[in-house]
Amino acid sequence: MRLVLLGPPGAGKGTQAARLAAHYGIPAISTGDIFRANIAQGTPLGVQVKEILDTGGYVSDDITNAMVRDRIGQDDARLGFLLDGYPRTAAQVVELDRMLAERGAALDAVVELTVDPEEVVARLLRRAVTEGRTDDSEEVIRRRQKVYAEETAPLTSVYGERGLLLRVDGMGQVEDVTARLVTAIESRG
Secondary structure, three states, X not given: OEEEEEOOOOOOHHXXXXXXXXXXXXXXXXXXXXXXXXXXXXOHHHHHHHHHHHOOOOOOHHHHHXXXXXXXXXXXHOOXXXXXOOOOOXXXXXXXXXXXHHOOOOOOEEEEEEOXXXXXXXXXXXXXXXXXXXXXXXXXHHHHHHHHHHXXXXXXXXXXXXXOEEEEEOOOOHHHHHHHHHHHHHOOO
């Protein structure tokens, strides 16, 4: 199974990606996790990415595409994967299509977690305190929401036109959201 999980920052994508990956026995591939690992390790990429993320920006398509291409080419992703945080732009959609075509594969579904924007801001501010995340100030959170609305939300139209888009309510208890996601994905056959 090859899935993409979309939703604004703080929608619960990371939590749900891990749960869905375990349910379907596929790796969850999070560009955010890859970025944070590089930041924690102090790699040159990590230093560059930290500066971008701390201001609420997005990492360039070239860097992100290369990381995703490498990751989905690894053995554990051969039979499927769940992408969390990718694609984020129309150009990344084109590149993902190219990557999959090279492997003779296609996406099975693109799932968008829908959430209340104000609840997401509150959720992320709580996360900033509990996890010590410097990239989660209210100003940065609101900027990321704006960037998401401008650059990523339009991808739902692209995937909707392809008949791949599933919209799932991302509000409520984690287990309830997971159940809604599984039901929506499995309803595709």
